[in-house]
Amino acid sequence: MDNVPRGPLSLFWPRQAQPSDAEAIKHLWWAEARRGRSDQSWWLSEIEETSSRWIVLEHEGQIRGAAFMFWHQPTKADRVLLVQPLLAADEDAEGSLLRWILNEASDLPPCRVQIWRGCGHDGLLPDFGFAHTRTYWRMDRPTLEGLEPVDLPSGYTLVSTDEGQPPVADWLTAYDRAFSEEWDYSPEPIDRFTRRLTRQGHHQRLNLAAIDDEGRVASLVLCRLAFHSGDARPQPVGSVDVVGTVPNARRKGLARALMIQGLCRLRSNDARSGSIRVDAENPSQSYRLYQELGFEKVFELCIFERHLA
Numbered sequence: 053m054d055n056v057p058r059g060p061l062s063l064f065w066p067r068q069a070q071p072s073d074a075e076a077i078k079h080l081w082w083a084e085a086r087r088g089r090s091d092q093s094w095w096l097s098e099i100e101e102t103s104s105r106w107i108v109l110e111h112e113g114q115i116r117g118a119a120f121m122f123w124h125q126p127t128k129a130d131r132v133l134l135v136q137p138l139l140a141a142d143e144d145a146e147g148s149l150l151r152w153i154l155n156e157a158s159d160l161p162p163c164r165v166q167i168w169r170g171c172g173h174d175g176l177l178p179d180f181g182f183a184h185t186r187t188y189w190r191m192d193r194p195t196l197e198g199l200e201p202v203d204l205p206s207g208y209t210l211v212s213t214d215e216g217q218p219p220v221a222d223w224l225t226a227y228d229r230a231f232s233e234e235w236d237y238s239p240e241p242i243d244r245f246t247r248r249l250t251r252q253g254h255h256q257r258l259n260l261a262a263i264d265d266e267g268r269v270a271s272l273v274l275c276r277l278a279f280h281s282g283d284a285r286p287q288p289v290g291s292v293d294v295v296g297t298v299p300n301a302r303r304k305g306l307a308r309a310l311m312i313q314g315l316c317r318l319r320s321n322d323a324r325s326g327s328i329r330v331d332a333e334n335p336s337q338s339y340r341l342y343q344e345l346g347f348e349k350v351f352e353l354c355i356f357e358r359h360l361a
């Protein structure tokens with residue numbers, strides 16, 4: 053393949069991770085986070101459950117690199133192999149992982165390989181043909197104090213998934229309508245969306261929606277409790293995973309009211325700080341809403357991509 057620097061492939065051939073590798077992966081992740089290369093927050097608490105989906109690079113009995121990969125399909129014609137995170141103890145390990153990933157991906161139908169990195173920590177990515185395409189921020193609220201629930205705008209009612217109505221399919225329809233124009237959005241099958249609502253830390257009362265007077269979901273905010281050991285934020289963290297309003301219900305204050313409600317419910321579930329990840333180039337400038345609600349940018353993530361024909 054073009055534009056792949058050569059290296060000692062055979063010495064550093066990755067293997068599938070086992071549950072017993074989870075601690076070593078966490079150590080690599082913390083080390084990367086300390087250097088500012090990685091945002092440790094998102095998946096760290098789930099490494100044990102997902103260990104079979106990681107690959108690790110072992111050399112002389114030590115785990116020196118790890119990567120978590122999954123497919124993402126924004127449109128029928130476009131496929132993305134998302135590598136998030138890619139962790140490496142040093143340049144040799146990083147080069148070996150990148151070489152292996154590109155090698156594997158080159159046998160597949162055309163796709164984009166996407167890697168997320170703390171901005172300013174490009175490492176070997178440009179040498180391997182990756183270019184910076186998008187920037188995301190992690191925004192934190194250091195405390196959940198000082199928030200009072202506000203009423204939804206008139207004509208809308210607050211519901212959460214513990215109430216059983218409306219059905220999950222209606223939540224998914226609203227999610228699709230809210231996000232369909234967003235960068236790299238890929239429609240979610242209902243089983244994946246249902247799993248998302250019941251994932252670890254997603255208490256049913258933390259999945260909130262505003263329904264209009266015809267019972268349709270107009271806006272949704274999905275929150276979850278997350279524990280990140282070794283992280284400076286007051287734990288557990290109240291993570292706001294999804295904020296979306298269908299196009300014809302925007303700028304009425306729905307997302308703001310649902311977010312405040314979600315943060316208050318997180319606080320009642322003992323969350324001590326808040327966190328959200330946002331596309332910094334989002335056309336709705338959703339980061340403005342988060343700023344108004346007391347969130348501050350704490351980490352900038354650069355998304356790198358390489359197209360493979």
Ligand SMILES: CC(C)(COP(=O)(O)OP(=O)(O)OC[C@H]1O[C@@H](n2cnc3c(N)ncnc32)[C@H](O)[C@@H]1OP(=O)(O)O)[C@@H](O)C(=O)NCCC(=O)NCCS
Binds near residue numbers: 271329331
């Ligand atoms: C971002 C989004 C959730 C806002 O939903 P909403 O219900 O319209 O938000 P609100 O009416 O509560 O607006 C709250 C504040 O957000 C900001 N805001 C919302 N839409 C905005 C826009 N298009 N441009 C600039 N600021 C905007 C404003 O500060 C607004 O307050 P204001 O109306 O008093 O100026 C909605 O536009 C959306 O679903 N966008 C697509 C999906 C998305 O980007 N989600 C966020 C992912 S991180």
